[in-house]
Amino acid sequence: MSDVKKLYIKTYGCQMNVYDSERMAEVMGGQGYVETKTPEDADMILLNTCHIREKAAEKVYSELGRFKPLKTAKPDLKIGVAGCVAQAEGEEIMLRQPMVDLVVGPQSYHRLPAMEAKVDAGEKALDTDFPEEDKFEKLKGRPKAQRGPTAFLTVQEGCDKFCAFCVVPYTRGAEVSRPVDRILTEARDLVERGVREITMLGQNVNAYHGAGPDGDWSLAKLIWALNDIDGLERIRFTTSHPNDMTDDLIAAHGECEKLMPYLHLPVQSGSDKILKRMNRSHTAESYLKLIERIREARPDILMSGDFIVGFPEETEADFQDTMELIRQVNYGQAFSFKYSTRPGTPAAERAQVDEAEASDRLKRLQALITDQQRAVQDSMVGREVQVLFEKPGRLEGQMVGKSEYLHAVHVAGAPVQRGDIGRVRIVESGPNSLAGELI
Numbered sequence: 001m002s003d004v005k006k007l008y009i010k011t012y013g014c015q016m017n018v019y020d021s022e023r024m025a026e027v028m029g030g031q032g033y034v035e036t037k038t039p040e041d042a043d044m045i046l047l048n049t050c051h052i053r054e055k056a057a058e059k060v061y062s063e064l065g066r067f068k069p070l071k072t073a074k075p076d077l078k079i080g081v082a083g084c085v086a087q088a089e090g091e092e093i094m095l096r097q098p099m100v101d102l103v104v105g106p107q108s109y110h111r112l113p114a115m116e117a118k119v120d121a122g123e124k125a126l127d128t129d130f131p132e133e134d135k136f137e138k139l140k141g142r143p144k145a146q147r148g149p150t151a152f153l154t155v156q157e158g159c160d161k162f163c164a165f166c167v168v169p170y171t172r173g174a175e176v177s178r179p180v181d182r183i184l185t186e187a188r189d190l191v192e193r194g195v196r197e198i199t200m201l202g203q204n205v206n207a208y209h210g211a212g213p214d215g216d217w218s219l220a221k222l223i224w225a226l227n228d229i230d231g232l233e234r235i236r237f238t239t240s241h242p243n244d245m246t247d248d249l250i251a252a253h254g255e256c257e258k259l260m261p262y263l264h265l266p267v268q269s270g271s272d273k274i275l276k277r278m279n280r281s282h283t284a285e286s287y288l289k290l291i292e293r294i295r296e297a298r299p300d301i302l303m304s305g306d307f308i309v310g311f312p313e314e315t316e317a318d319f320q321d322t323m324e325l326i327r328q329v330n331y332g333q334a335f336s337f338k339y340s341t342r343p344g345t346p347a348a349e350r351a352q353v354d355e356a357e358a359s360d361r362l363k364r365l366q367a368l369i370t371d372q373q374r375a376v377q378d379s380m381v382g383r384e385v386q387v388l389f390e391k392p393g394r395l396e397g398q399m400v401g402k403s404e405y406l407h408a409v410h411v412a413g414a415p416v417q418r419g420d421i422g423r424v425r426i427v428e429s430g431p432n433s434l435a436g437e438l439i
């Protein structure tokens with residue numbers, strides 16, 4: 001028997017959960033855990049969960065059911081639930097699934113070692129506080145390991161917008177920005193470990209207003225500071241709210257060399273009536289005007305968005321307004337969802353749209369989006385792009401990376417390494433990716 005303990009983490013939901021899972025692995029690394037990709041040999045299993053839609057939340061329980069035989073075979077196995085379901089349901093999870101040993105909300109991950117000790121002492125551990133301290137400062141443990149070419153870096157957490165459909169303000173709490181110096185230190189450290197592209201994360205990332213050496217900094221100012229880090233080649237950020245697209249951020253898209261021409265800017269609906277009921281505080285027109293300004297600053301920017309169909313009281317006419325907005329924007333990427341009733345949110349109390357009708361609208365919207373995405377992707381054929389190579393492809397000698405526009409690009413037989421950036425001419429557009437040749 002070796003003393004090395006194995007940790008299996010499964011991550012659901014958004015990129016912020018991916019970042020958090022890395023931090024949890026780091027802090028548990030300090031407790032002697034190494035990560036495993038198979039739950040069967042794990043000493044601890046952590047599910048990092050998402051509560052955004054009902055289906056996402058229910059997945060947790062079916063997944064826990066799958067671990068039952070493992071717990072029976074190895075009673076010492078610790079099973080924990082982290083993330084937004086942990087925050088939203090707390091103790092309920094242990095009542096519904098008694099084999100769960102620990103439940104930890106997103107703001108308490110730095111307390112995991114203490115929670116583990118409690119479980120070792122034969123108790124259950126539950127922590128869904130919103131502590132004052134900066135958890136990320138305490139979520140460091142493992143010696144510095146080499147990293148892949150791309151990394152996430154959470155700069156802002158939580159949300160004060162309270163859209164009528166959304167659980168995030170409840171599961172992640174109030175909007176908080178991390179201080180500038182900590183972000184820059186972490187970014188430099190990532191670059192030293194091999195990272196060439198950083199995606200700054202936040203539920204409302206463009207509302208960033210962290211403490212800097214000379215007062216609060218905006219996201220644009222932070223982008224400019226990252227731009228000065230030698231060895232860092234690409235900067236991205238997600239997710240943005242239309243109301244926080246400030247002038248300096250729009251200008252950065254035109255002027256900042258390392259900021260990539262891709263913007264995820266969810267609108268949710270194209271109907272002003274529905275936007276108002278969603279508490280979005282922007283209109284379809286103000287959103288379209290905003291995109292016009294962004295495209296003036298950066299004409300080739302690829303626009304991405306999120307849509308909800310079947311929000312309470314959405315009529316066919318409201319839905320047609322959304323379709324019209326999509327036609328006007330021409331998205332290169334978009335995510336769309338059928339409205340899911342979330343307990344405790346204002347919209348949950350309202351008259352729901354017929355399920356079959358909502359499904360039909362989603363189908364029509366997704367068909368339109370797919371056409372647009374495909375056309376934008378096809379328009380890349382013949383163009384020259386820069387590709388950051390991330391990993392070998394499925395075919396012998398092939399490498400896969402991402403273009404500036406976040407399209408996956410396959411290049412065959414190229415003498416490139418992971419982390420290289422190469423000039424590539426696009427020769428073909430497939431169903432989900434592009435193929436190109438090194439220039």
Ligand code: SAH
Pocket residue numbers: 052053165166167168203204239240241266268306307308337338339340341342
């Ligand atoms: N902070 C981001 C969104 C976070 S949630 C923003 O403001 O845009 C990611 C996406 O999930 C949302 O943009 C929305 O489209 C979708 N979503 C959130 N709550 C939902 C619900 N109750 N039902 C269906 N989709 C939902």
Ligand code: SF4
Pocket residue numbers: 159160161162163166167168169203204241
């Ligand atoms: Fe949710 Fe709205 Fe906040 Fe986005 S802005 S996280 S959709 S409440």
Ligand code: F3S
Pocket residue numbers: 012013014015016017049050051052083084167168171172203
């Ligand atoms: Fe899901 Fe929580 Fe992210 S609800 S989308 S994991 S912030």
